[in-house]
Amino acid sequence: MSEVRLQVQNLCKSFGITKAVQNVSFNINKGEVHALIGENGSGKSTLTNMLTGIYSIDSGHFILDGKEIHPKNQVEANNEGVSIIVQELGTLSGLTVAENIFLGHEARFVKFGIKNTGAMNREAQKLLDQYGFGRIRASAMVDEYNFEDRKLVEIVKATYFQPKIVVIDETTTALSQEGREELYKQMNRIRSEGNTIIFISHDLPEVLRMSDTITCLRDGVYIDTVKSSEIDEEGLKKLMVGREVTGDYYRPDYGEPVSNEVVLSVQNVTVPGQIENVSFELHKGEILGFGGLSESGMHEVGKACFGASFDRTGTVKLYDGTSINSIPQAISHSMAYTSKDRDNESVVMNQSIGDNICLPSLGSLTSIPGILSGAKMKEFARKYAAEMSVKMVDTDQFVSDLSGGNKQKVVLARWIGKDSDILVLDSPTRGIDIKVKQDIYQLMDRMRKSGKSIIMISEELMELIGMCDRILIMKDGKINGELLRSPELDENSLIAKMV
């Protein structure tokens, strides 16, 4: 069990003068799931990217089963017995499923310079069937499948050749509960075959549940390696942040009554192919959660409330009877929205932080009517960027330079500046580290107390349970259950309604 598979020795990697990984050494054993944890930018991905040949090594060594390896690309890494499942989409559009699975290893199907497509498809289909993904057809274009199924294809691609080490880089955040279960099953199988998994995840309960050993990195420096049976969530947080995480993570209160005043009433809303006959009411000062599988339609509910759905029927009305049918209308009636797709739908990437914050409030930042005041814009942007403690050099800096957590802060600063009363937050903490997550939770709690109403859509069940007054669970485009805030509420009761 405790035979060493991979030795990481004095590993260093710099980008310019940023030391992304500094002199990191530790061992990874055979037949274990070894988790790598750390905040955004702690060097986890840099390390595994060097192992899998995506980045080159500055100095230091990877010793795999007693033999030093330094792969120059992913195919070479595969040949050494190392593979990776990446965070975002790792399959190539325009190729078939089979071509994706055997990418870089086509040679085995080539005879006399001609590729035997039939044999390749048969082989790929055999693998898919073995994995229990028989519904995916090997000969089909990978584009025909959704994000989840493409991830399953990647799992096959990364594991079919029995690699000695499989790196799973924050794959689970992109997956729904169902997809995660599939992934967990495969992880257990790989471990039982005596091979090793390096598991990167922000989700600490998941890390504790799935891994045998946990190594923590902070700012590119090795901190510690612990047995997961000997540590708890608080201990991990402390390792990652380097100090106790003070204060409450989620909101602490239970049993506070929610006002009866309805601020938003959604009746019989249908978006073809997405959601069907969804009706609910949002109260003043309430945090209303939406949970479900990724494809359950819950993300569309947020868009529908904000007037951003195409082809919507049914009504979305404010307390005074005003109908919300378009985005500008929603904004002018004090509604706000943050999208799950942060880079495309929330922040204008190639624009300054300042302009991003001011965008919906431009109407009020004028000196003479219609003429914008540069000074007022600057002051406005600075004020709300500071309120959200956005880490930046100046508000003139482009948003594309910021990390995911900071981008989310810019979006929130925009809506706080607009002083919106109804906030629709879709996956507000997706891919964000603990410190910023806590900031966002505390912000939501403050807003709730000041009488603002929040719709929170999330795939993370724990944060729904921790933050919401009421949780609506979506399944196949319909509301499938309602759960009220209570300390007894646990993930299983939510999952039961989801699947």
Add this chain to the structure above:
Amino acid sequence: MAETTSAVSKEEALKKRSTMALVRSLLPVAGLIIVFIIFNTLTKGRMLGKLSMAMSSVYVTMIASTGVFFVMTMGGLDFSQGSILGMASIVVCLVSKTSIPLAIVAGIATGAAIGAINGFFYVNRKIKSFIVTICTMFLFRGIIKYLTSNAPVQGSAKLIMLNTDRLKVICTLVVVCIGFIAFTFTRFGINLKAIGAGEKAAKFAGIRTDRMKFLVYVLAGAITGFAAFINSIKVGSVTASGGNQVETQILIALVLGGMPISGGAKSRFTNIIIGSLLYVVLASGLNMVGLSTQTQQLIQGVVFLVFVAVFADRESLSVIK
């Protein structure tokens, strides 16, 4: 990377980028001065002497560039400008026989109408702007050729009498000033930049992107329709080649002025002014030195390529709509 250790390096990287940005912002101005000096030396000061003649072609380019600048800031392209100028000039010439003010209005209306056709197919039919505008370029070029097949369309004699530098300068200044104020000091400019920098996110921030995109094409057409009036008082008649290649001239002018070809937040209004001047100095300079048309085009092509290479924002090139 890690927020504490990276603060320094990020600053370093920003500094590096800001030097690059400084080079980019100074290059057009420096280019203008250098090109001006070179040609004056080569022509032994003849250029300075014939400045007003050289300048006479800058007005149309500069006015029309203002509209295209808006289109490009938004991330679009417009290749139909030459045909718009030609069509609108024909209308101006025809109507000028009735009334000059009416001719101006008719020219603007013609331009706006063609812009509306561009906008409709771009926004409602969701066809890439350069494809739509290349189609309308050929379509209206065909109509211009048909209308001028027997003889050039003559404008009224009153038109040519208006051909004074003063009027042209005033008209150009008015258009450029209104454009500058709208772009720099109103929501219009910031919204345009936001659409160019990230259309979907702009939409979710409350900008009516579709309406905006349509109106900007109409506006660009209308502005060029006005430029057609200036063009008509200068030439007095329209031939089959009226307005030919104006679209490329505008594009070259804007790029020479430092306009990023994919638009977005790095667009500056000064791109129009410096670009048009640089283009006109370059074009008339090459002409005065006595180079053949072929050589002139060759040199223009090389210069264009160099500037595009310098100013293209490679990260966002994929967003040209």
